[in-house]
Amino acid sequence: MPPDVSQLPLVGGHPALDLVNTLERGGTSPHDFLSDTSALLRWSVLVGTISDVEAEQVDRAWRDEPAAAHAGLAAVRDIREGLYLVLRAAIIDADGGTADDLVAAGAALVALHQRWSGAVARARFVLDSSRVRLAYDTVPAMLVPDRIAEAAYDVMLTADLTRVRRCPVLEGGCGWLFLDRSRNGSRRWCRMADCGNVVKARRLTERRRAARPSGSEAVGEGVPVRAVMPSRDAQQTFAKAL
Numbered sequence: 001m002p003p004d005v006s007q008l009p010l011v012g013g014h015p016a017l018d019l020v021n022t023l024e025r026g027g028t029s030p031h032d033f034l035s036d037t038s039a040l041l042r043w044s045v046l047v048g049t050i051s052d053v054e055a056e057q058v059d060r061a062w063r064d065e066p067a068a069a070h071a072g073l074a075a076v077r078d079i080r081e082g083l084y085l086v087l088r089a090a091i092i093d094a095d096g097g098t099a100d101d102l103v104a105a106g107a108a109l110v111a112l113h114q115r116w117s118g119a120v121a122r123a124r125f126v127l128d129s130s131r132v133r134l135a136y137d138t139v140p141a142m143l144v145p146d147r148i149a150e151a152a153y154d155v156m157l158t159a160d161l162t163r164v165r166r167c168p169v170l171e172g173g174c175g176w177l178f179l180d181r182s183r184n185g186s187r188r189w190c191r192m193a194d195c196g197n198v199v200k201a202r203r204l205t206e207r208r209r210a211a212r213p214s215g216s217e218a219v220g221e222g223v224p225v226r227a228v229m230p231s232r233d234a235q236q237t238f239a240k241a242l
């Protein structure tokens, strides 16, 4: 049974990056955590783009108008794909991206601007004590995609896109995107507790295996299995040294 969206760790460091991570890419059958409008609603609360109260309002609006619910999901998926293309171009660009990547990103920016323009057109100005803000709550059926469009706008215009990283797949990472907010910009893994430690443990096993004397491959030759399995303490000590 595929994992539920509520089990999806939020590692992006920004709702817009967490949105991109709701679709697994590559492989023969990529899993979409935003599988239906119900999953989208739960994820929106999880990531904080709407509140519990707003989720109830959206749920009512979507029940009254199922077509609007599906339009909302399609809009969010559209924004997700556009964001992915833009962020991918930003990541690739550091290593010299191709012209096709930049053309795709440019087209995605046009589509993202249209989504954001639609959201702003539905928004209203609200006087909030010391300042005026945009409130995207005039059309409950469109609240979810409008808040996502706002998040996309926010990350593209305020984040340092050279700090967008991809958890390195070729080194055993998961491929999720995240915003590196570390002081020196050297973060490599989406979450050290997950991918980083898994990869380090795997490397440790590989190094131990490579360090074994020749002829010790077969357990039947009298070499205890435990001899090639580091103790928990040794594993931790080694991991710290990496």
Ligand SMILES: [Zn+2]
Pocket (backbone or CB within 6 Å): 167, 173, 174, 175, 176, 189, 190, 191, 194, 195, 196
């Ligand atoms: Zn990862």
